[in-house]
Amino acid sequence: MKPPTDRGSLALAAYVYAVLAFIIVPLVIVIPMSFSQNDYLTFPPSGFTLKWYSEYFDSRQWRAATWLSVQVALLTALFASVIGTAATYAMIRGRSRLVTAFQILLIGPIIVPHIALAVGLYLFFQTIGLSGTIPGFVLAHTVLTLPFVVFTMAAALGKVDANLEAAAMSCGATRFQAFRLVTLPLVLPNLVSSALFAFIISFDEPVVSFFLSGVRQKTLPRRMFEDIEQNLTPVIPAIATLLIVLSILILLGAQVLRSRSVTRIASQ
Amino acid sequence: MDIASARQSASGASIRISGLEKRFGAVSAVDGVDIDIAAGEFVALLGPSGSGKTTILMSVAGFEFPTSGTIHVDSEDLTYVPSNRRNLGMVFQNYTLFPHMSILDNVAFPLKMRGLRTAERHARAEAALATVRLAGYGYRRPNELSGGQQQRVALARAIVYQPRVLLMDEPLSALDKNLREDMQLEIKRLHAELGITVIFVTHDQSEALTMADRIAVLRDGKIQQIGPARQLYERPANLFTAGFIGEMNFVDVAVQSVGDDISVALPWGETWRLPATAAVEPVAAGEAAVLAVRPERLQFGAGSSGQVIAVTLSDIVYAGAALLLIGRLPDGTEMRARIPGASQLSSLAPGDVASFAIPPEAMLLYRGERQ
Numbered sequence: 001m002k003p004p005t006d007r008g009s010l011a012l013a014a015y016v017y018a019v020l021a022f023i024i025v026p027l028v029i030v031i032p033m034s035f036s037q038n039d040y041l042t043f044p045p046s047g048f049t050l051k052w053y054s055e056y057f058d059s060r061q062w063r064a065a066t067w068l069s070v071q072v073a074l075l076t077a078l079f080a081s082v083i084g085t086a087a088t089y090a091m092i093r094g095r096s097r098l099v100t101a102f103q104i105l106l107i108g109p110i111i112v113p114h115i116a117l118a119v120g121l122y123l124f125f126q127t128i129g130l131s132g133t134i135p136g137f138v139l140a141h142t143v144l145t146l147p148f149v150v151f152t153m154a155a156a157l158g159k160v161d162a163n164l165e166a167a168a169m170s171c172g173a174t175r176f177q178a179f180r181l182v183t184l185p186l187v188l189p190n191l192v193s194s195a196l197f198a199f200i201i202s203f204d205e206p207v208v209s210f211f212l213s214g215v216r217q218k219t220l221p222r223r224m225f226e227d228i229e230q231n232l233t234p235v236i237p238a239i240a241t242l243l244i245v246l247s248i249l250i251l252l253g254a255q256v257l258r259s260r261s262v263t264r265i266a267s268q
Numbered sequence: 269m270d271i272a273s274a275r276q277s278a279s280g281a282s283i284r285i286s287g288l289e290k291r292f293g294a295v296s297a298v299d300g301v302d303i304d305i306a307a308g309e310f311v312a313l314l315g316p317s318g319s320g321k322t323t324i325l326m327s328v329a330g331f332e333f334p335t336s337g338t339i340h341v342d343s344e345d346l347t348y349v350p351s352n353r354r355n356l357g358m359v360f361q362n363y364t365l366f367p368h369m370s371i372l373d374n375v376a377f378p379l380k381m382r383g384l385r386t387a388e389r390h391a392r393a394e395a396a397l398a399t400v401r402l403a404g405y406g407y408r409r410p411n412e413l414s415g416g417q418q419q420r421v422a423l424a425r426a427i428v429y430q431p432r433v434l435l436m437d438e439p440l441s442a443l444d445k446n447l448r449e450d451m452q453l454e455i456k457r458l459h460a461e462l463g464i465t466v467i468f469v470t471h472d473q474s475e476a477l478t479m480a481d482r483i484a485v486l487r488d489g490k491i492q493q494i495g496p497a498r499q500l501y502e503r504p505a506n507l508f509t510a511g512f513i514g515e516m517n518f519v520d521v522a523v524q525s526v527g528d529d530i531s532v533a534l535p536w537g538e539t540w541r542l543p544a545t546a547a548v549e550p551v552a553a554g555e556a557a558v559l560a561v562r563p564e565r566l567q568f569g570a571g572s573s574g575q576v577i578a579v580t581l582s583d584i585v586y587a588g589a590a591l592l593l594i595g596r597l598p599d600g601t602e603m604r605a606r607i608p609g610a611s612q613l614s615s616l617a618p619g620d621v622a623s624f625a626i627p628p629e630a631m632l633l634y635r636g637e638r639q
Binding site: 172 | 329330353354355357360364367368377378425435
């Protein structure tokens with residue numbers, strides 16, 4: 001006897017595959033285009049060449065933009081993960097009545113349109129001379145990436161029994177030692193994973209960077225938009241392909257870290 | 269704090285809690301508590317949830333600072349000393365082992381905080397593990413141990429630096445019944461071996477009665493009674509303790525006169541004369557009072573000496589060592605009796621009226637009305 005065919009689950013499967021296809025198709029188009037011999041972005045691509053990759057690596061302008069983005073993203077990852085973890089710790093362990101207000105402020109950058117934030121930061125940074133500087137980019141990107149750190153760390157810290165720190169303190173540890181020797185090791189994988197997310201978000205953040213970039217200090221996404229406007233060569237899909245590879249590597253790394261931390265905490 | 273004091277002899281310290289009060293906003297979690305604990309004594313704080321027992325323990329541990337009052341350990345005022353400088357051992361309900369460290373590192377953690385070298389740390393942690401009968405488990409991880417073993421590791425970690433006081437916050441409530449009884453004996457043995465002073469918080473009265481030298485019964489942040497198990501059980505100081513500890517029958521009565529003996533009117537019209545010693549709290553003529561009797565003090569049959577009651581039985585429950593008889597007095601008040609040697613009573617059936625005698629010394633009289 002054959003089990004009855006479930007039309008509902010077939011439809012659901014079809015729907016899920018359609019969604020996946022829509023997500024993946026742009027990637028599948030971009031990657032072959034980066035190897036196209038045409039001088040303009042055209043579809044379908046023809047021939048095979050690596051010249052767009054070498055143009056990217058050989059160009060001083062592209063390299064400068066990439067190096068600026070790397071510096072900004074590294075510093076952003078550092079500040080966002082440290083500040084975000086400290087803030088989340090305060091929200092989870094603290095007894096202050098301001099916790100809710102604090103929470104809304106921290107998560108705000110996700111809700112406020114980036115363009116609004118960008119215009120505000122632009123006007124403000126122009127006045128105080130931070131526009132187009134690394135500290136300016138890092139400040140802006142730290143604000144943008146904090147919510148992601150807060151979400152990740154709230155989930156992780158929420159799973160750590162507060163009594164573990166109490167136990168450490170009853171053993172003679174100071175509050176800071178209890179955090180450093182007990183809580184921090186337990187959430188370290190999540191902390192690193194949230195730093196990786198902050199890095200990748202900062203690295204390809206276009207809106208705020210568009211406003212804050214100066215004549216010389218341009219982040220990679222900003223430089224790419226300029227190139228799209230002026231040249232539209234397959235150097236853009238070549239860079240996009242590199243960014244896709246980078247993002248996938250970082251996401252995989254974050255995922256591995258996450259699964260490790262879950263087993264650690266679940267085993268307590 | 270330093271190595272020298274960590275090495276001092278393992279005998280317990282005395283603890284004096286005076287006028288302890290802790291308010292959270294308008295709520296008084298602890299409301300004027302005084303407890304004097306002798307060096308080496310084992311004291312249980314017993315009460316329902318919200319009675320303030322845990323807040324008292326946390327104040328001694330240094331995780332809560334009282335609104336007013338003081339806590340002295342030996343002669344040292346620890347009221348506002350941070351928890352990490354109190355040198356008290358603490359065991360929590362949910363084991364609280366550090367999941368990322370080996371068992372040995374868990375037990376050695378307090379020694380690490382006191383700056384001991386690795387070799388000595390490990391030697392002493394091994395010795396502490398042996399004390400709780402877990403020698404050889406040092407290189408496992410907490411998640412490789414059963415709940416009972418984890419709690420023994422927590423115990424080893426709490427005693428490894430030979431503190432003068434051991435605080436335990438419902439340490440056995442996460443364990444199943446058999447394991448709990450094993451651990452009760454284990455803790456009693458450790459207490460006897462180390463001579464350490466123990467404060468033990470529990471909501472389980474049988475645990476408190478079997479383990480502690482003295483038990484403090486708490487309700488609404490106040491001590492209802494503090495004393496040894498026998499005293500608490502045989503002469504509870506007030507109606508709350510009488511109802512909270514063990515089983516108790518209560519009958520509302522009216523006090524008629526107080527003199528060499530006390531005469532009370534029972535709800536079904538009889539008048540009894542009780543010895544003056546029956547009054548646990550002072551009673552006056554014309555007042556309402558409650559007569560309390562333990563079920564196992566009732567004697568079956570009218571032949572014995574004492575006041576005789578007639579109980580219409582509703583349930584007869586075979587409970588192994590004794591027979592539990594549940595019924596009602598003539599006015600409808602429920603009455604329970606536990607009668608050992610059950611075989612002679614096998615002819616009883618629900619609906620029968622049975623006579624019981626209450627010996628005069630088994631009767632306790634409290635002010636007020638039953639709740």
